[in-house]
Amino acid sequence: MSRLVMKFGGTSVADLDKIANAASKVAQEVKNGHEVIVIVSAMSGKTNELVSWVKETKEDYDQAEYDSVVSSGENITSGLMALRLQEMGVPARSWQGWQVPVQATGHHESARIDAIPTDNLNKSFESGHKVAVIAGFQGVMDDGRIATLGRGGSDTTAVAFAAAVNAVRCDIYTDVDGIYTTDPRIVSEARKLNNISYEEMLELASLGAKVLQTRSVELARSYKIPLRVLSSFEEDISENIGTMVCQEKDIMENIKAVKGVAYSRDEAKLTLVSVADRPGVAAAIFVPLADAGVNVDMIVQNISEEGRTDMTFSCPVDQVIRAKKALTEAMSADLINYKELIADTLVAKISIVGNGMRSHAGVAAQMFEVLANEGVNIRVITTSEIKVSVLVDRKYMELAVRALHDAFELENA
Numbered sequence: 001m002s003r004l005v006m007k008f009g010g011t012s013v014a015d016l017d018k019i020a021n022a023a024s025k026v027a028q029e030v031k032n033g034h035e036v037i038v039i040v041s042a043m044s045g046k047t048n049e050l051v052s053w054v055k056e057t058k059e060d061y062d063q064a065e066y067d068s069v070v071s072s073g074e075n076i077t078s079g080l081m082a083l084r085l086q087e088m089g090v091p092a093r094s095w096q097g098w099q100v101p102v103q104a105t106g107h108h109e110s111a112r113i114d115a116i117p118t119d120n121l122n123k124s125f126e127s128g129h130k131v132a133v134i135a136g137f138q139g140v141m142d143d144g145r146i147a148t149l150g151r152g153g154s155d156t157t158a159v160a161f162a163a164a165v166n167a168v169r170c171d172i173y174t175d176v177d178g179i180y181t182t183d184p185r186i187v188s189e190a191r192k193l194n195n196i197s198y199e200e201m202l203e204l205a206s207l208g209a210k211v212l213q214t215r216s217v218e219l220a221r222s223y224k225i226p227l228r229v230l231s232s233f234e235e236d237i238s239e240n241i242g243t244m245v246c247q248e249k250d251i252m253e254n255i256k257a258v259k260g261v262a263y264s265r266d267e268a269k270l271t272l273v274s275v276a277d278r279p280g281v282a283a284a285i286f287v288p289l290a291d292a293g294v295n296v297d298m299i300v301q302n303i304s305e306e307g308r309t310d311m312t313f314s315c316p317v318d319q320v321i322r323a324k325k326a327l328t329e330a331m332s333a334d335l336i337n338y339k340e341l342i343a344d345t346l347v348a349k350i351s352i353v354g355n356g357m358r359s360h361a362g363v364a365a366q367m368f369e370v371l372a373n374e375g376v377n378i379r380v381i382t383t384s385e386i387k388v389s390v391l392v393d394r395k396y397m398e399l400a401v402r403a404l405h406d407a408f409e410l411e412n413a
Contacts, residue, residue: 004034005167007136007158010044011175012232013077016084022173022232023084030090030130037121037165039136039158040081042073047137047151063108067138067148071097074135074154082133092131093124097138097146102157104139104147111139111147112215113156116164134161152213159216163223170225171242172212173232178243179204179211181410182261186401189411193259197248200259200353203387207351208264212245220245248355257360258408263401264349267297268317269379269391272327274339275311277304284336285311285327292326294319297349298382298391312380314391317345347379348397351389352404364388370407376400 006029008022022038029036042050050070054061078094085092097104100120104111121132136154141147149156155172162170178192179201196204198221205214211229220227230242275281282301289296294315302310315323320343330336357363367388371378376399380391392400405411 001033001035003037003165003167004029005037005039005158005162005165005170007039007154007170007172008041008081008232009154009172009174010041010046012173013040013081014044016080018232019077019080020084023081023088023090025173025232026081026085026131027088027090034168035125036131037161037167038081038131038133039154039161040074040077040133041136041154042077046073046076064145064147067108067146071135071138071146071148074137078133078135082131085131085133090131091129092133093129094133094135095121096135098140098144100134102134102139102160104141104149106147108141108145108147110150111141113139113149113160116160118164121165150213150215152216155213155216156219159219159223159225159227162225163219167225169228170220171228171230172216173230174211175231175233176211176229177231177234177241178229179209179245179260181259182401182405183263186263186398187261187405190405191411193243195244195246195251196259197251197355198245199248199386200355201245203351203353203384204260204262207262207353207387207389208349209260209262217245256408257354257356257363258352258404258410259354259356260352261401261404261408261410262351262353263397265394265397266317267314267347267349267391267394268320269312269314269344269347270320270323271310271312271342271344272336272338272340273310273342274308276337277307277309281336282311284330286313288326288330288335289315289323292322294323294326298380298389300380314347314349314380320345344379346394347391348394348400349389349391350397350400350404351387352408353387355386357386357388366407367404370403371400374399374403376403 013019054066082092082094103115105114106112136157180190182190184190202217227245228242296313298314300312376396378390382389
C-alpha cells in the first residue's frame with residue numbers, strides 16, 4: 001500500500017474545529033487507499049507562548065530544558081488529532097519524536113535529523129493502524145534528551161519522513177493555497193504558481209519567503225520527494241491544486257527569466273571602515289562572526305587604498321548586537337583592526353529568482369533600471385545563477401517589490 005505524508009501547520013490545527021477539518025482530509029486520503037503519516041505543528045501561537053514562559057522563568061536558560069518545554073505543543077496536537085481520527089472511525093495512533101524514534105544530532109534548539117528507523121511505524125501499520133500522527137519539530141539525541149529542529153522544523157520533519165518511508169508525495173497544508181510570485185499582501189496581482197523547481201524554491205525560502213523552511217526544500221531536492229503546498233481550508237484535495245515543488249525537468253510550463261520576487265524586511269548592513277587589507281583579513285572577520293552564530297549573507301569589499309579597505313556585510317537585524325560583540329572582541333584580541341563599525345538597521349533585501357536567468361541576458365540590468373526609475377538607491381548587490389539580490393532602504397521595500405513584479409510581468413507568469 002502506498003504511503004502519503006501530510007503536514008499541518010499551526011494555523012491548520014489552531015483549535016478543535018480546525019483539527020477536525022484536518023482530520024477529515026486525512027480520512028479522505030485513507031479512503032483513497034493510502035497509509036498516511038501525519039506531521040503536526042503546535043496549535044497556532046502555542047510555541048511562542050511556551051518560548052515566552054521559558055524566557056520569563058530563566059533568561060539565560062538551559063537549552064535542553066528549553067527543548068523539553070517548547071516541544072510539548074506538538075505532543076498535544078498529535079494526541080488530539082489521533083483522538084479525532086479514532087472518533088471518525090479511522091484507526092490512528094499518535095507518536096512523539098522519541099517513540100519513532102527521530103534520531104537527531106547537533107545542538108539543542110537547532111538539531112538536525114540524522115536518521116528515522118521505520119520498524120516501529122511498520123509494526124503499527126501491520127497491526128491495523130491506517131494513520132500515524134507524529135509530533136513535528138522534535139527528535140531525540142544520543143543521550144535520550146528531546147531536541148527541537150528550529151522554527152519551522154515541522155516542514156523538515158515531514159520531508160524526512162517522506163524520504164524514510166518512500167512516500168508517493170509530501171503535502172504541506174497551510175493557510176495559503178500555494179506559492180505565489182510574491183506576497184499577495186503587497187501585490188494584489190500576485191499569481192499562484194502551479195509548479196516551481198526545488199532550486200527556485202530554495203532561493204525564495206532563503207531570501208525571505210515564509211511558506212517553506214529552507215532545510216525541508218533541501219531535503220526534498222536531495223531525495224527527489226514531490227512536495228506540494230496547499231490550503232487546509234479548501235474542500236478540494238485533488239492532485240491538481242496547490243503548488244508542486246519538483247525537479248526542473250518535470251515542469252512543462254514556459255520558463256520565464258524571473259519566477260518570483262522575495263523580500264526580507266528585517267535586515268541590517270554592517271560596515272567595518274578602514275580594515276587592514278592583508279591575506280587572511282576576511283577569515284579574521286567572518287570566523288568570529290560564525291562562532292557567534294551570526295548568519296552573514298551579502299558581502300562586499302571595497303577597492304584597497306594605501307593598504308586599507310572597507311568591508312560590508314548583511315545579517316538579520318536581531319543579530320546585530322551579537323555581531324558587534326564578536327567584532328569588538330576580535331579587535332581587542334588583535335585579530336583585526338578597523339577604524340569604525342557602522343550599523344544600518346533600516347534596510348531590506350529584495351530579490352528576483354528564476355531558473356530562466358541562466359539563458360536570459362540583461363535581467364540584472366533590467367532590475368537595476370526599474371529601481372532607478374522608482375528612485376530606489378541600491379546599497380549592496382549579490383548574484384547567483386538564478387537570483388539577484390539587493391539591499392535598499394527599508395522604506396522603499398514595498399515600492400520595490402511592486403515595481404519589479406510589474407516590470408517582469410509576473411501576474412502573467
